[in-house]
Structure formats: C-alpha cells, structure tokens
Amino acid sequence: MIERIGLAARWSDAVVVGNLIFLAGHTAEETRGQSVKVQTAEVLASMDDTLAQAGVTKNNLVSVTIYLADIAGFDEMNEAWDVWVAEGHAPARATVEARLAHPDMLVEMTAIAAK
Secondary structure, three states: OEEEEOOOOOOOOEEEEOOEEEEEEEEOOOOOOOOHHHHHHHHHHHHHHHHHHOOOOHHHEEEEEEEEOOHHHHHHHHHHHHHHOOOOOOOEEEEEEOOOOOOOOOEEEEEEEEO
C-alpha cells in the first residue's frame, strides 16, 4: 500500500511505502531570499511537519541529502543543522552544490525515514 502526504499536482511532500517514508525536496517558502542559515531552519521545520504527518519524528531519519546553491554556505547550513539534529540520532547525510529551481532558493533537502 502507498500513502501520499501533501499530494499536489506534480508531487507529494512524502510517500509512505511499507516502513519507509520518502520526503520530497523541501525548500524555504517564507524565508526565500534570506540567509542559508535562516532558510535551513525553515526547511528543517518543514521536514519536521511532514514527518509528523507520517507519524514519526526527525529521530526516524535514516538518510538526508542536502542541496546548496553555493557550497560556500556549508558552515552556515551546519549552524542550523547542528541545533536541529538530536544527539545520537544523526542520519546518513550527503551535501552537494546544485543549481536550484529559483535563484533565491539557497537550500533544498530530501530525506528517507523509517517507521
């Protein structure tokens, strides 16, 4: 059985298949155009919300991929990340530089969580 969370015309915010939850790319909406740290905090809060809708928390994350419009923002992104991630529950993680959909988007994250 497949459950879709936040279903839109082109994507779902998350798709639940068995015991796995696949999160779509989460980006900043309210803080778009602000700093990497501020956008990262919004993205992480958005992921928290999506995970809650799937019945889990950030502690269930097994993998996160972070896309930065400019890898120079890596330390700034980590400032927000380090406050957010629960000690002893850090997921596997990759961070890459990528051109994002809009020039004022600085951070996008996708993730996989387990129930």
